[in-house]
Amino acid sequence: ACSSGHPPSPPSTAPVPSTTVPTTTAPTTTAATRAAPTRATAARVPRPSARARAAGLRDVRSIVPDAVIDLRYATRHNFTHVRLYPPDARCLVHRSLAAGLARAAHRLRRAGLVLVFWDCYRPHAVQVRMFEVVADPEWVARPTRYARSHEAGRSVDVTLARARPGGRCATPLISGHCRLDMGTGFDDFTPRAHAYAHRGVGAAAERHRAILRKAMRTGGISGYRGEWWHFDGPGAAVNRPLLDAPVR
Numbered sequence: 001a002c003s004s005g006h007p008p009s010p011p012s013t014a015p016v017p018s019t020t021v022p023t024t025t026a027p028t029t030t031a032a033t034r035a036a037p038t039r040a041t042a043a044r045v046p047r048p049s050a051r052a053r054a055a056g057l058r059d060v061r062s063i064v065p066d067a068v069i070d071l072r073y074a075t076r077h078n079f080t081h082v083r084l085y086p087p088d089a090r091c092l093v094h095r096s097l098a099a100g101l102a103r104a105a106h107r108l109r110r111a112g113l114v115l116v117f118w119d120c121y122r123p124h125a126v127q128v129r130m131f132e133v134v135a136d137p138e139w140v141a142r143p144t145r146y147a148r149s150h151e152a153g154r155s156v157d158v159t160l161a162r163a164r165p166g167g168r169c170a171t172p173l174i175s176g177h178c179r180l181d182m183g184t185g186f187d188d189f190t191p192r193a194h195a196y197a198h199r200g201v202g203a204a205a206e207r208h209r210a211i212l213r214k215a216m217r218t219g220g221i222s223g224y225r226g227e228w229w230h231f232d233g234p235g236a237a238v239n240r241p242l243l244d245a246p247v248r
């Protein structure tokens with residue numbers, strides 16, 4: 001469930017310099033619809049805009065340096081088929097998610113895995129547009145007068161990839177990593193996307209979903225039963241004033 005607000009603000013910062021690693025994309029995507037995901041580096045991450053900082057938002061790369069950033073809503077490769085964010089959008093999360101994400105990423109790292117971020121803070125106007133396309137609160141939170149969940153920067157959409165894979169990828173390569181099989185792609189709004197779905201979800205995918213949930217839970221971040229990729233940080237369900245922060 002989510003919230004309400006203002007349209008995304010105009011750009012206020014220069015594009016974020018980050019390491020862009022060539023990627024092999026899923027066969028169904030094309031260069032025209034898919035921006036290259038970026039892999040966070042240990043290099044200094046530029047500060048988010050003043051408005052984002054005032055809202056308590058941080059660039060996730062300053063929290064999880066090895067995160068793979070694949071913001072689908074900054075491309076047309078998403079369920080709306082429209083680019084909803086500027087191409088240089090960043091993954092911004094509220095500071096209340098920082099410790100939990102760092103902890104989850106640490107646990108995954110020890111297993112040779114990295115977090116891939118599909119979505120983070122989401123401006124209210126984008127939530128409104130999404131709900132116009134899929135008006136089903138099970139899949140897209142209904143916008144209200146308040147900021148919650150993604151609109152408050154307190155929820156993330158994530159998947160897993162294996163770092164430094166040896167050999168070929170059975171699943172698409174992303175920034176030199178093999179994405180793990182999770183049973184469905186992002187925003188697959190079918191029953192197979194339910195976090196605990198069994199029918200039509202392979203044994204490996206079920207295992208991978210459980211690994212992701214467990215790591216996030218270690219960081220106090222709860223999975224949403226309705227979508228295996230959606231996770232809520234502390235206080236995500238609380239109604240808060242709408243944020244007026246740009247996504248870059």
Ligand SMILES: C[C@@H](N)C(=O)N[C@H](C)C(=O)O
Nearest residue numbers: 001002139140141149157
């Ligand atoms: C749209 C999907 N990625 C998502 O985040 N859904 C939840 C329910 C939301 O909109 O908050």
Ligand SMILES: [Zn+2]
Nearest residue numbers: 155156157230
């Ligand atoms: Zn989500």
